[in-house]
Amino acid sequence: MSGGRTVSVDRRVLVVACAAAWLCAAPGGVVLAQEATGQSEAKPATGEQATPGQQQKPAPANGKKPKVAASQLSAVVVNGISSSIQNALNTKMNSDDIVEAISAEDIGKLPDVSIADSLARLPGLATQRVDGQASAISIRGLSPDFAGTTLNGREQATIGENRGVEYDQYPSELINGATVYKTPDASVIGQGLAGTVDLQTINPLDLSKRTMVFNLRGDHNTNGNLNPGTGTSENGHRASFSYIDQFLDHTLGVAIGFAQLDQPTQLKHYKAWWWGADNGSAGMDQNWGAPTVPGMPDNVNALQGMELFAQSQKQKRDGLMAVLEWAPNETYYSKLDMYYSTFNKRAFKNGVSWNSNVYGPPYDGISYSNVGISPGSPLPVATSGTMSGIAPILQNDYNKEHDKLYSIGWNNKLYLGDWTTSLDLSSSSARVKLHDAYLFSGLANGGTTSVNFYTPGGPGYPDFSPAANLADPSTVVFTDPAGWGYNGREEFDSQTDRINALRLQVSRSLNWWIFSGMDLGFDYSDRTKTKHADVNFAWLNGNGDTSATYQSTFSAPVSPAFLYGPTSLGYGGIPAALNYNVLGALYNQFYLTPENGQGDWSRNYTVEEKVPLAYAKFNIETELAGLPLRGNVGVQFVHTDQSSTALQTNGNTLVGQLHGGTTYNNVLPSLNLVATLGDRQYLRFGLAKTMTRGRIDDEKVSSSASVARVTAGPQAGQVVWSGSGGNPLLKPYVAVGTDISWEKYFGKASYVSVAVFKKNLLNYIYNKTILDYSFKSYINNTPTLTPTSDTGSFTLPQNGTGGSMNGLELAGSLEGGLLAHALEGFGVQANYSLTNSTIPTSSISEIPGGPKTLPGLSHKVGNITLYYERNGFSARIAQRYRSSFTGEAVALFDQLGYTKIQANRQTDLQLEYDFSQGSLNGLSILLQVNNLSNSPDVQVQYATLANNVPMTMPLWYDTWGRTVLLGFNYKL
Numbered sequence: 001m002s003g004g005r006t007v008s009v010d011r012r013v014l015v016v017a018c019a020a021a022w023l024c025a026a027p028g029g030v031v032l033a034q035e036a037t038g039q040s041e042a043k044p045a046t047g048e049q050a051t052p053g054q055q056q057k058p059a060p061a062n063g064k065k066p067k068v069a070a071s072q073l074s075a076v077v078v079n080g081i082s083s084s085i086q087n088a089l090n091t092k093m094n095s096d097d098i099v100e101a102i103s104a105e106d107i108g109k110l111p112d113v114s115i116a117d118s119l120a121r122l123p124g125l126a127t128q129r130v131d132g133q134a135s136a137i138s139i140r141g142l143s144p145d146f147a148g149t150t151l152n153g154r155e156q157a158t159i160g161e162n163r164g165v166e167y168d169q170y171p172s173e174l175i176n177g178a179t180v181y182k183t184p185d186a187s188v189i190g191q192g193l194a195g196t197v198d199l200q201t202i203n204p205l206d207l208s209k210r211t212m213v214f215n216l217r218g219d220h221n222t223n224g225n226l227n228p229g230t231g232t233s234e235n236g237h238r239a240s241f242s243y244i245d246q247f248l249d250h251t252l253g254v255a256i257g258f259a260q261l262d263q264p265t266q267l268k269h270y271k272a273w274w275w276g277a278d279n280g281s282a283g284m285d286q287n288w289g290a291p292t293v294p295g296m297p298d299n300v301n302a303l304q305g306m307e308l309f310a311q312s313q314k315q316k317r318d319g320l321m322a323v324l325e326w327a328p329n330e331t332y333y334s335k336l337d338m339y340y341s342t343f344n345k346r347a348f349k350n351g352v353s354w355n356s357n358v359y360g361p362p363y364d365g366i367s368y369s370n371v372g373i374s375p376g377s378p379l380p381v382a383t384s385g386t387m388s389g390i391a392p393i394l395q396n397d398y399n400k401e402h403d404k405l406y407s408i409g410w411n412n413k414l415y416l417g418d419w420t421t422s423l424d425l426s427s428s429s430a431r432v433k434l435h436d437a438y439l440f441s442g443l444a445n446g447g448t449t450s451v452n453f454y455t456p457g458g459p460g461y462p463d464f465s466p467a468a469n470l471a472d473p474s475t476v477v478f479t480d481p482a483g484w485g486y487n488g489r490e491e492f493d494s495q496t497d498r499i500n501a502l503r504l505q506v507s508r509s510l511n512w513w514i515f516s517g518m519d520l521g522f523d524y525s526d527r528t529k530t531k532h533a534d535v536n537f538a539w540l541n542g543n544g545d546t547s548a549t550y551q552s553t554f555s556a557p558v559s560p561a562f563l564y565g566p567t568s569l570g571y572g573g574i575p576a577a578l579n580y581n582v583l584g585a586l587y588n589q590f591y592l593t594p595e596n597g598q599g600d601w602s603r604n605y606t607v608e609e610k611v612p613l614a615y616a617k618f619n620i621e622t623e624l625a626g627l628p629l630r631g632n633v634g635v636q637f638v639h640t641d642q643s644s645t646a647l648q649t650n651g652n653t654l655v656g657q658l659h660g661g662t663t664y665n666n667v668l669p670s671l672n673l674v675a676t677l678g679d680r681q682y683l684r685f686g687l688a689k690t691m692t693r694g695r696i697d698d699e700k701v702s703s704s705a706s707v708a709r710v711t712a713g714p715q716a717g718q719v720v721w722s723g724s725g726g727n728p729l730l731k732p733y734v735a736v737g738t739d740i741s742w743e744k745y746f747g748k749a750s751y752v753s754v755a756v757f758k759k760n761l762l763n764y765i766y767n768k769t770i771l772d773y774s775f776k777s778y779i780n781n782t783p784t785l786t787p788t789s790d791t792g793s794f795t796l797p798q799n800g801t802g803g804s805m806n807g808l809e810l811a812g813s814l815e816g817g818l819l820a821h822a823l824e825g826f827g828v829q830a831n832y833s834l835t836n837s838t839i840p841t842s843s844i845s846e847i848p849g850g851p852k853t854l855p856g857l858s859h860k861v862g863n864i865t866l867y868y869e870r871n872g873f874s875a876r877i878a879q880r881y882r883s884s885f886t887g888e889a890v891a892l893f894d895q896l897g898y899t900k901i902q903a904n905r906q907t908d909l910q911l912e913y914d915f916s917q918g919s920l921n922g923l924s925i926l927l928q929v930n931n932l933s934n935s936p937d938v939q940v941q942y943a944t945l946a947n948n949v950p951m952t953m954p955l956w957y958d959t960w961g962r963t964v965l966l967g968f969n970y971k972l
Helices: 009-027 081-094 115-119 580-587 841-846
Strands: 099-102 125-130 132-137 147-151 177-181 195-200 213-220 235-247 252-272 275-277 302-303 305-326 332-354 367-374 381-390 393-416 418-445 449-454 463-466 477-478 490-511 515-540 590-595 607-626 627-650 654-676 681-692 703-709 719-725 735-747 750-775 789-799 804-814 825-839 860-870 873-882 885-890 897-903 902-913 924-932 937-944 950-959 961-972
Touching: 081 099, 081 115, 081 177, 081 735, 081 804, 081 825, 081 860, 115 125, 115 132, 115 177, 125 873, 132 147, 132 195, 235 302, 235 961, 275 937, 393 580, 418 580, 580 590, 703 789
Parallel strands: 147 195, 302 381, 719 789
Antiparallel strands: 099 177, 125 132, 177 195, 213 235, 213 961, 235 252, 252 305, 252 950, 275 302, 305 332, 332 393, 367 381, 381 449, 393 418, 418 477, 418 490, 449 463, 490 515, 515 590, 515 607, 607 627, 627 654, 654 681, 681 735, 703 719, 735 750, 750 789, 750 804, 804 825, 825 860, 860 873, 873 902, 885 897, 897 937, 902 924, 924 961, 937 950
16 A cells, blocks of 8 residues: 555554543543634645645644745645545644534536535445425434534524524535534534534635636426426526635735525325224224224235325525635734525425224214235235225315525634633524415315225235216315314414624643643633414405304305416326415415414413633643553533523413523533554544533423313223423433444545544433323313313423434545556445444333334445545545434324434436646536436334334335536636
8 A cells, every 4th residue: 555554553542542541530631623713724725736645734732824835835736536535635634623524616517416415425424305405414323403504614593493503504605614523522612412514615715826717507306297387396506606816916815606506305204094904803903992993804914094195395595705815914813704594485285195994073084995915014905995985185276485594703813822811702594484384175065986905015006996086176176174173374483593602712822741832711602593483274265254153065166367386296106286376375265363272372482591701721742651642531511591482372362571580500521542553544432421402492491281082092981181391491402422433535536434432421302291190270272172071182392311423434435546557537325324223221112112122223325435536537436324213203193203214325416527738728527416316215104003013004105306416617
């Protein structure tokens, strides 16, 4: 191998491990890594890179960023896939912490369509798809809730009700790179229990000259336009522009970037409502007292209901990034950076659902014939036949979302000899407005139809063939086909999340004992998230009024003025379904009444977190047994003052406000050590205590409760209380983690690494159901039902203890030219992770039938990328794999349930040609195909039969189609 001699590590590994143990026991242990922004200022800029294979010099011990002349920046220009890998490996190799990194191939060119796609290719990371696109990131098997995310070192506000960042809100064209901290660093703010992702924009003074970049790509979805007339399409585009310049003798730098995304999404969806045995000794009729289903054989597992719909979505995002960097002399440095984006989404979801079991009107006429049975466990499965008496429920949905994200930060540094002081001011906000509406329709005059069916025994779409034409406006009319008591629903939601922060840091170079520098700092952040929701019910014009009795059988045809072309459901056997302008019909053929009930009022709340944080970190630079040893030791002291305000109700009537909250302190020590075992060979050790606060919506003080008559099971016939709510007294997740990593770097962009880790959970948050909770203080909002008892079940988040996780991570990158000259230009990257966990024992006991591992944990995660890059042409094919994992879900009747999300394997392709001479110099042509194999999202149901025998059955099957992008990038 090139790049250095081979070094035996056996005895030296033992020496370093002993040293790590000694340092852990030593008093005053503490940590930190890079600058206050979380970035390494010594990192060369993309587009004007360091010479290939050359290691970067570390920043001065005092963190000083001296003024650099433009002539000193005119290094060899190296762009493309291999340079992206090289820059990422330099970041990883030079860090004092255990990190992973990605770097842009060039300005405005991350190696994937989205930031989340790129992050998911790093060792131990996996993505979760939202609307068919990579959005949320899971680090080391923990759900996205456990990952911290910062932009230029600053915590970001989020558009969801939780802390997890949706990465598709950040245009990949405006992000220059990202660093994932797998071990905590005392100087990194906003850390997560699983790890911390720091997204980074460009520093204009790192470039030697003015640069402008244009990018334009067409976007096509292969599922086609499933809902014609709605204004959606299968075609879209991505466009971006970046301008970077330097002024005043290279002391003032400006960077401005704009990116627009107009992306189509077309979803084909199928979901089984649930599975169960209708008749026989294992059936619901003999065990729960349910009606016997005519024509269904005894002890056969059958589908109890389903939904089949097509969703067309139009997403448009405009993002703007600006950076102003000023380094007038050797004493003062200032950087102002801003990010702003607007995100508009319109989704149209149309489809059909029905119940296929006997539950009384309108379902009491259901029967089966010619039932075909396939083998299954623990019971055979009804997979084909004819259902009669089916009452189709057609639901047409309109969803509009408008998001605004804003982030600004101003960092100032003074370099005073051995001392450096910095002040960082920042503000981040996210505002969300949602408008949801849906209307029901069904067969005229309460009609039913027969349906021939075939349901696969495994993942895949079913085949349903109804006798009725569900796209015929003379057959399908507005009504209440399921007897749910209303004709439609409209909801307006708004949410605001804001984080204001101030950070002070003092750094000093040291020459004392083993320490080369220290950082002392203080950070104060104030985060407030407010949620508001309003609900209206829709009633057909002429179907009574506010003083009349609602008639569920009342119906009316859809006005021809609002009809669109039919929705295609052919992938599920149904040729088409009625498609119309939901808002047009809602505001012309219906009247609306405010219907906020207790459960709706409980979604109106405010949660505030005031967090002063102090930290100290000492940088280590010494030798041990002849081995160079560097790293850091540090500690964070975190005080949290959390509070919540919510609406108080008396039944469905507002009567006041509720308040609650708590305070707590956490001391979080951390240690990172890096031993140099030979030329570019390192052994790393990390030990730290970490914390992550629970979901923000779990900290709300609001709650809701209701009474209902139980129709089946041991409590059949009883009227019981049930409810749920938040817990403003929640304490955070806390864990102690240990990491060991061995890394060997060689060539220009090649390395191999082996890492192991273990985390022990000291404090955990889980949903606890209290079965004998007293509801004496609650008002019964259903006066026609008298509760059998004042007690019932109440579910809320609680703190528990116990649980652990451990894992192994293997990773490597190899340039083909190191093996043979004929392979010059070829390369491969690969990584594989194995992670195990045990759930806290308290959660297992409180949630019978729950998972035995942490929700969101995939046991296996792997990635492989093959690439070729030479003479201007480059090709890359990449595949990522995530094994199955358990997710929490809300089952029927608001019961906490679980669903198993099956393994997912996604393959992406990229082809590019760069012109490097003549009039086309700077132009590159790019073709990308995302989700090349149209990988589906698949879920299966964890449940029990009526006789409490466990079963696993297909539940959910979605496909999003392939995304094809073709366009160009032009750099001046």
